Every structure is written in C-alpha cells, then in structure tokens.
Amino acid sequence: MMTGERSLGLLLFEMTFLVLLGPLVTGIIQKIKARIQCRQGAGVLQPYRDLAKLFRKGTVQADTASGLFRLIPVLVLAATVAAGALIPVVRAGPPSFPLGDALLLLGLLALARFLTAVGALDAGGAFGGMGASREMTLAPLVEPVLMMVVFSTAVAAGTTELGALAAQRGTSWVLAWHAADFLGFAAMLVLLPAETGRIPVDNPDTHLELTMLHEGMLLEHSGPGLGCMLLASHTRQIVTLGLVSALFFPIGPANGADAAGLLLGVGAFAAKILVLASYLALVESSYAKLRLFRVPQFLGIGFVCALTALALRIL
Amino acid sequence: MTETLLWVLPLVPTVTALLMLTTRDRRILSAIDVCGSAILLALTLVLAREVAKGGPRALGVLRIDDLGLVFLLLLVVLTLAVSIYTVGWLKQAVAVGNMKAESLRSYFALVHLFVATMVVTVLADNLGVLWIAMEGTTITSAVLIGYHGHQHGLEAAWKYIIVTTIGISFGLFGTVLVSAAAAAHGAVGADAMSWSAIMKIAPMLNPGIVRIGFIFVMVGYGTKAGLAPMHLWLPDAHSQAPTPVSALLSGVLIKCALLGIIRFQTIAAAACGPAFPAEVLLVFGLTSVVVATPFILAQNDLKRLLGYHSVEHVGIVALGLGFGGTIGTYGALLHVVNHGVTKALAFFAAGKAIARYGTRDMRVIRGLLAVAPIGATLLMLAALSLAGVPPFSIFVSELMILRAGIGQGHWVAIAIFLAMVVVIFAGLLHHVGAMVFGEPTATASREPEAWSPLLGMMLLAAIMILLGLTIPASIDGLFRRATEIVVG
C-alpha cells in the first residue's frame, strides 16, 4: 500500500468530524443560495441552532404510530453515521482492521432510506405515506447508478474498499482521468441532487404536497426525533459528497500521520466539499423542481452515463 | 481534350442554371432549358465516342468508364426529354396557377443544379465526391419536391430530406470504413477513396471490414435508390413533386444511387467474394418487389402508383445484380436504362392526364382515349411496357434477369419474383385500362394536346420500342463492356 493503514483512532476522528461538519455544509449551501438570490440569508451556523432547539424540545407522537416510530430516528442516524465511518477523510489507505467497503456504505445508506420510509408509513399520515412511496419509487433509479459508478472505479483499482481505492488513485488529477472517469463523474453530478434531496429532484425547503419527497417523510417526527432525522440527512449529504471526492478527487488525503499531515488532509477535504456544495447550491438556484414523472428521465441521464462508464471499463 | 470534357460536363448544367437567373420570361427560360440539355447530350455523345475508342478516362476526382457512361447517357437523354416536355407542361401549369410565373427562373435553375449534381454522381471516381454529390442531389431535389409550396409538398420534401439524409449518413460511414480498409494497404490521401485505386488493391482488403462497410453503404445508398424497407420517402416525393421532377427522380436519381451501390458491389465482390454482396442485394431486391405489390394493387393516386412501381423495379434491378453473372448484370444494367426511359414516359403521360382532369385520383380519370387520343396511347404503351409485355424493352431485361436467376438456381427468389410480377401485371393493367377506356368524366378538359409534351414523350417511346425490338451494336458493345467492369 502506498500510504499505510488507518488506525481505529483516526477512523473515529474522521467519523466525528463528518457528523460535526454535516450541518455546516447545509448551512453553507443555504447561504450561497441566498446570496445568489440576492438575499442576506441565515448564518451558516443556522442548522446547528435548529438542531440545538429541536433537541431541547419535547416529543409529540401520532396515536396511530407504533413503538417502532420512536426508534426510527435513532436507527436512521446510526446507520448514516456508520456509513460515515467508511469514508476516507484526512488520509487515504485501508483501515487497519476489517471494516467494510463501498458496498457496505451503499447498503447502510439504503438501510437509512428504508427505515425513514418505514417510519413515515408507520405514523399513518397521508403526507408521510405519499413521501415514502415517492422516495421508494426513485430509490431504484438512484441506488443502482451509485453502485455502477462505484464499480466503474473499483474495476480499475481492483478493490471496493474506499480508502484503498483512494490510495490507488494517488494524487491523480483530471488530466490522468480515464475516459470512464469522465462519464462516471457526469453520472455522479446528475445523481448528487437526488441523493442529497435537492432541486431538481426534491425540494428541501418545503413540505408542499406537490413537491416534497424527503421532507414529507419527516412531517410526523418532532423534538429530538426530528433533530436526529435532520442530523442524519445532514450527515447523509456530507457522506455522499465525501464519497464523490474519495472516488474522483482523492488528492487531499496526505501521507503523513503527524499533525501537519492531518491538518492538510482536513483542509483539502473541506475545500473539496466546499466546491461540491457550491455546485449543489448553483444547481438549486438555476433549475426548477422537475415534475415527479420527469425525474426518472433526469436520472436516466445518470443511469446511461454510469452504464457507459462501466462498459468503457470492461470492454 | 476528352479529360477536360469530364470537367466541362457538370459545368454545362451549372452554367445553364446561372443563365436562368438573368431572365424572367417563360419562353426564353424554356429555350435556355432545351438548349442546355441539348448541349449536354451532344457533349456526352462526343465523350461516349472517345471512351468507346480509347477506354476509360480520368482527371482528378472524376473518371468515366463504360459503366458510368450507361448511366450518363440515360441521364442526359432523360434531361433533354424533360426539357422538351417542360415547355408545354409549364405553359399549362402557369395558366392554371400551379406554377407561379414570377418564380419560374428559380425552378429552372434548381432543375439544372439537380442535373449537375447527378452528373457529378455519375462521373465521380472518388467515393467521397460520390457521397457529396449524392447529398447534393438530395438538397436540390428536396427544394424541387416542395416547390409548389403547399403543405403536402413540404411534408413530402421534409420526409424525403430526413429519410435520405439518415440513410446517406450510413452511406458515408460505409465509405469511411472501406477507405480505411484501403488505407491499411498503402493507399494514401485521396487515393484511399478513389474507386479505381481501391479496385487495384481490392482483393487484398480486409474482408471483415469491407463486409460491414458494404452493408452500411447498401442501407445508405439503398435508401436513396428506394429499396424497401428504406423506400418510405419515395411514393410521397414522387407524388408531390412537379411532374418533370418526378420523371427525373424516378428515371435518373434512383439509378444514380444504384450506380453507387454497384461501385461498392465491385469492391466487396473483389474483397470478400461475389457471393456476399449478391446475397445482400437479393434480400433487398426481393423485399422491395414484395413490399411494393400490395401498395400498387390498392392505390388510388396515379403518381403514387408510379412511385411504388419504381420501388418494384429498383428491386428487380437489385435482383439482377444479385443473380449476377454476365447475363444477370447485363440484364440489370439494361433494366436500369429501360425502366428509366419507360418510367419517365409514364410520368409524362400521367402528368398530362392529371392536368386534364385536375386530380391524381384514378377513380376520377376515365375515358382518356376519347379526350386525348395520343396521350392516352402513350400512357397505355408505357403501362404495357412497365408491366413487362413484349415487345417492349422491359420485357427483354426482365427476361434476362429471370434467365440469370434460373441459371444460378435461385428457385425461391425466382418463384417470388414471378408471382409478384404477374400480380403487378394484372393490377397495373387494371388501373390503366380503367383510366384509358370508357366514358370520359364530365370534368375532363377537352382542349387539343400540346405539341412539346408529345414530342418529349415520343422521343422516349421511340427509345423504349427500339430497345425492345433490337439492341444496336454500339449500345450492345457499351453494355457488354460495362458488364465486364462489374463482373470483372
């Protein structure tokens, strides 16, 4: 291995870092959006304040909800945070103990998605059911594409372990990209809004019946439960962005295990996430929400790109 | 001297087209039209004599051999006939308002540009130039098809330009592949696309690549030639175009595309053996004959009927090329000329009948013999010839193709071919018989027949009957040499 293995301590640090940074990314996206729309906008720390407020509040639960409903936010958050552990943040290289690979990461994200939908259905509200059904309609379009993009890079590297994959790429930059990388990245750009629940696939700012997907599923949650769900979606967002940077821009993760190396890694990671976040904000500001039956068409672009990328790798 | 003529030939219609832009007077335009076509014919005859004496000539990307000469002669003779026919046709069309008097010059200019592009197609030695000229014919003729400017005409023109452009893209693709195969064997630059240069190294070319290239070209130029199932544009275009243009489309244009196919057939036959291109041609030929039949039987529109009939006859030519051998190829080439002449005649006669009754609906056209005896006779003659009745020329070429098929033992193809020809024979004669004989429709115009369309038609009828009765030695020699080029 080029860079050596990552210790348990480092992994835990990275995971915590991701979870803590998640809301900030949302805040930054909101801020950029506000500026593009010529608004002052809330401060970048607003998501933290929202979370703090929610965790201080009490819980209200629908009469129809079962005991599972209370557990759902915790489970969703746990699954998402666990997924975060699999993303190499400050350094490339495989973990020093068997942990899991990109497939597990995708599986955990899918599990979180599934639990969210189950929770929404469990509460028995019409909006929750509607949101869940829509989310589950789109999920089969999003997840295979993510998987194909991961495979198309994994085929080249010969491993599905993200840290090893990033290490394999080394400090490669766009010029060294294989043709399939361009298509895979294009597929990723199409997928990002879907996976992070943003325009043009979903609208994170509204619960309106016509537009919502993900937000509809959160309607019945309240207090700390809602806080967990929100934190989970913040984390999910940064995990997805981290996945993209691990697959396509692994230049940051430094070799050194010392403090300077770590700092450099953190800085590079933050820069990459910032760029991708600006992309999301830009897309959100320049496009309108697609009608629901147009969404498969939009995701189809990603699907074809990913499949072609895979074909380019294999053929 | 002769080499220069190669370049002068396409320039003649081009210059004629430019001259057209200097005047608006219908008589002067018609005069220029006829003169230009006559000069073209005269120069071609000079060229033909030179080639008969001294063999193929080439200059740059243009080249004339006996094979090209067959098509060139057909082209210039039909152009002259069309010019003569147009004089009287136009007078009538302007009178009833079918053609606008103020835009006549652009019509004439376009017709001659169309002819110029077809001349280049026939003379092209470089397969790239062949393609460019072929696309040029599409563009010029598309404007002519939509010339009347009404909705149907434009619809037909659009369908034509889209379908043939799609097809011809495949043609260019196939050309690129074949030239790549040639480039792999040391042909450089323009030589890699020159037909005569490729033919020299053809047996060494990679058969797999040439095979794929030939299929692409077959689909591409086959679209332009009107072979089924790529014929979708043909009936629409033929029925909506002004009659002289229909005659050119059916008589010459689709034959030019066939020449393109024959050029690639020779390459493919040399590179991967004659069996492969023959099979492809047989499949397309049979499909065309079979597909055209029901549409001919159930047709009410006279010009569409003739259009579908062209699909059938292009199919027959493809069959002849597919059966191959000296007889089959000779028959196919003869059929190209025979069908070109006869179909132009049929369109001319049909055009006059349509003008007289003011409709293309065959159920309305009745008793033509009573109102226009000469035109009716010519229409009947053309129909009899198209149906394959002896002693007209098409009978001879169809018989030769049949003979070649029997000689090769293609019994299934022969059986299908014969069955379809018999059915079409009955259908066509039924349609035309009903139009020519019987009580004239009350709406039919009874004015006397104009001389110039009749003259144009007589010219073609004379060729048609002559080629049916006997093939003069000089023409026979031309066909023999052309056959040799194809068969090798």
Added chain:
Amino acid sequence: MSAETVRTIIDDLGALLLFTMILILAAGQIYRAIYAVAAQSLLIAIAAAVLATATGNTDLWVIAGITLTVKTIVLPWVLHRVVRRMNVRREVEPVIPVAATLALAVMVVVMSFHLSATLGPVNQAITGNALPVGIALTLLGVLVMATGKTALNQMVGLFASENGIFFTAMAVTQGMPLIIEIGVILDVILAVLVMAIMVLRVRSTVDADIAGLDRLKG
C-alpha cells in the same frame, strides 16, 4: 506530445462526446439540445487539433478550424434563430419515452464496442477508443433523427451523426481527405439551411411542426 498522451486525451474527449450525446438524447428543451450539440462540435474540433499536433497533419488543423467556426458557432446560431422565429413550445414530448430512448442508447453503445472489435485491423493505435465512440455517435445521431418529433430535434440529430462520422474518420484514417471533409461540411450547411427554410415556411402557412405533418399515406 507522446502517443500515450494523445491516446488518453482522445479517449477522454470520446467520453465527453458520449456525455453530450446522452444530453441530446434526454434533452427536454430544444435549446439544451442545441447547446449540447455545439459543445459536441467543439470537442470534435479539439480532437482534430490534438491529432493535428500529434501527427503533424496540417489538413487536420484546417478541419479543426472549419468545425469550430461552422459547427460550433454558425450552425447552432442558425438553429437558435429558427427556434426563436418558430416560437415553439419549449418542452417537447418525444415519440417514445425518454427512458426507452436511453435504454436503446445503452444498447447502441454496447453494440458499437462489439462492432469496433470486429473492425480491429483499421483501428489506429493512436486514437484509442475513438472508433467505438464514433460509431456510437453516428448511430445515436440517427436515433435522434428517427425518434425526434420536432424538426429541430431531427436537425440536431443530423449534426450529431455527422460529428460521429467525422470522429470515426479521425479514428480510422486520421481524417478524410481535406477536400472531402470540406465538401461534406458544405453539404451539411446547405442541408440545414434548406431544412430551416422549409420549417419556417410550414410554420408560416399552418400552425404545425413540419415533422408532425402526417397527411401523406398509403
């Protein structure tokens, strides 16, 4: 430039070309399809320039220049004008669902790779994956022409398939002879102008798209 670098660049350009093609196939608005095809032509021009630098073939420079001016700037501008003049509905419903078109596209791409394996002997080492990409572009362009319901879509498809043929020619013979390429481009320009006139003519007489007319049958 080393042969290896050229190969990588051509490969990458090929991937981007496929991406633009997918955008054209999935474009709901005609403007996007036009921008995508302009971008595609730009990539072709870049590919020609790269190949010209690598092989020292000056003809390719000329081709790159012509492609840049004509196909990247002039023709998209013409299409843009036509769209503005036609005042079309901005969103178009395709004949077959976009999902089906995209599925077909995937099949075409895979098929192209298989076909190009058969064509191995003419594939030039320096151009890498250009041959299958060229085949795919050509066929997908034809797919756009065949499935496009509006005239403008069909014209965009025509461009795309010409682009594909150019790219193929670059892959197998490092470009067609200059005179032929110029002739081909000239034909495309003329064809597009004639088509544009026809589209506007129909638009001015009846309120319909020329590609939507279907009165001629039988």
